[in-house]
Amino acid sequence: MSHTILRGGLVLDVGAGTAEPADILIEGDMIRELGPPGCPAPEGAAEISAARRLLHPGLVNAHTHGHGNLAKGMGDCWTLELLLAAAPWITGNRSTEDKYLSTQLGAVEMVLKGCTACYDLSFEWPLPTAEGLAQAAQAYADVGMRAVVAPMVADRSFYEAIPGLLDALPPPLQERVTELRLPPAEVTLPAIRAALRGWSSDRERVRPAVAPTIPHHCSDAFISGCAELAREFDVGLHSHVAESKVQAVTGVRVYGHTQTAHLDTLGVLGPHFTVAHGVWLDEDDLARLGDKGASVAHNPGSNMRLGSGLADARAMLERRVNLGIGTDGANCADNQNMYEAMRLASFVSKVQGPDWWRWLSTREAALAATEGGARALGFAGKIGRIAPGYKADIVMLDLDHPNWLPFNDPVNQRKPTSWSIARTARRWRA
Ligand SMILES: [Zn+2]
Numbered sequence: 001m002s003h004t005i006l007r008g009g010l011v012l013d014v015g016a017g018t019a020e021p022a023d024i025l026i027e028g029d030m031i032r033e034l035g036p037p038g039c040p041a042p043e044g045a046a047e048i049s050a051a052r053r054l055l056h057p058g059l060v061n062a063h064t065h066g067h068g069n070l071a072k073g074m075g076d077c078w079t080l081e082l083l084l085a086a087a088p089w090i091t092g093n094r095s096t097e098d099k100y101l102s103t104q105l106g107a108v109e110m111v112l113k114g115c116t117a118c119y120d121l122s123f124e125w126p127l128p129t130a131e132g133l134a135q136a137a138q139a140y141a142d143v144g145m146r147a148v149v150a151p152m153v154a155d156r157s158f159y160e161a162i163p164g165l166l167d168a169l170p171p172p173l174q175e176r177v178t179e180l181r182l183p184p185a186e187v188t189l190p191a192i193r194a195a196l197r198g199w200s201s202d203r204e205r206v207r208p209a210v211a212p213t214i215p216h217h218c219s220d221a222f223i224s225g226c227a228e229l230a231r232e233f234d235v236g237l238h239s240h241v242a243e244s245k246v247q248a249v250t251g252v253r254v255y256g257h258t259q260t261a262h263l264d265t266l267g268v269l270g271p272h273f274t275v276a277h278g279v280w281l282d283e284d285d286l287a288r289l290g291d292k293g294a295s296v297a298h299n300p301g302s303n304m305r306l307g308s309g310l311a312d313a314r315a316m317l318e319r320r321v322n323l324g325i326g327t328d329g330a331n332c333a334d335n336q337n338m339y340e341a342m343r344l345a346s347f348v349s350k351v352q353g354p355d356w357w358r359w360l361s362t363r364e365a366a367l368a369a370t371e372g373g374a375r376a377l378g379f380a381g382k383i384g385r386i387a388p389g390y391k392a393d394i395v396m397l398d399l400d401h402p403n404w405l406p407f408n409d410p411v412n413q414r415k416p417t418s419w420s421i422a423r424t425a426r427r428w429r430a
Helices: 066-071 078-093 096-112 128-144 171-179 185-197 220-232 245-254 259-265 284-292 301-305 313-316 339-350 364-378 422-429
Strands: 001-014 018-027 030-035 044-049 052-058 059-062 117-121 146-153 207-210 236-241 271-278 295-298 322-325 394-398
Touching: 018 052, 030 117, 059 096, 059 271, 059 295, 059 322, 059 339, 059 364, 066 096, 066 117, 078 245, 096 117, 096 128, 117 128, 117 236, 117 364, 128 146, 128 185, 128 207, 146 185, 146 236, 146 301, 185 207, 185 220, 207 220, 220 236, 236 259, 245 259, 259 284, 284 313, 295 313, 295 364, 301 339, 313 322, 313 364, 322 339, 322 364, 339 364
Parallel strands: 001 044, 001 052, 059 117, 117 146, 146 207, 207 236, 236 271, 271 295, 295 322
Antiparallel strands: 001 018, 018 030, 052 394
16 A cells, blocks of 8 residues: 655644644555654655645535536526526537536536535436536546435426426427426436446546435436435435425425425425525424435525525534535536635625624534535545544645735635635744
């Protein structure tokens, strides 16, 4: 097993909010130990200087869409529903090469912004293919990221999913949107099964999951089929729940109660389940998710870009919901910058009320973007911390960058591209 030692850096402990000088010994791709600066290393170990660098655990993007990266800037003042209506235009007609390129582009941006793992809900029209998913997985592997790639699926089109929408269209348009009808569950579920069964990527690097995209875009049989596949192949399940007000209202109209309550009756909620967005979750929803050990991927940038609303991250934490932070797709978040997403998560909570003790601290946002995301991806205890036994997914930040000068406070000083640790910085200068 090959050894590498990172020498002379400041190692961030996100939970404690400290960064101590330490050398990191890596065996293969795993952190073996943290030792005092200058500690002995095994013979032949490769040495990498981390002098004047802050080392933080790679950030985890808990919700994105690899297929969205070629559709940046395609719309401005549009809601989630207008975006969904535009989906065939902005993300349709993709070749296998396009799918690879789109995913690769997002992966490159994530890595450049300190993110080393993501949960990607990947869409293919009209149904997922093993080849398309393999291309997405290859793109992450080639860039060197960890990822969970989940085919984003449904058996109802957007026009069938919103009660009354199809009827409200003039007949010629009704005819055109029927062309957007999706294959039935009997076709799509076996396609997912084939992709899960034939998964060839190393699951420690890129693993599959299943994403019934929005509950009411799926029949109950379809959602249950997805949940069964997730159980059978021991993979995650991810769905956009209570993202927009239209979704929240439609859920009650279609089910007689909320989307989350309905998913609970279908037996879908559990530690393997992630809600994307959760802007309109009520107290009962949060209690159900927290009691079942589920996660929420909080996407503050996308939620503001689409006018979906401001999710209550504090209420989620109070209900013991595991909190992750995501960028969402670049077609509705403009970028794949997790530093910005963390910052927005902190800021969004601060405009939701004057009770400062309920605001999300920057340290809580950073924990959500590391350990919280790791748990949502199914990588708990493996990524999200710099500690022995964890994967060596380590980001080095240049402490000579102007963003870091001067060091004053470890958490309030964050910029979109960096954050700093004052106490250890002073120690560094001394
Ligand atoms: Zn999404």
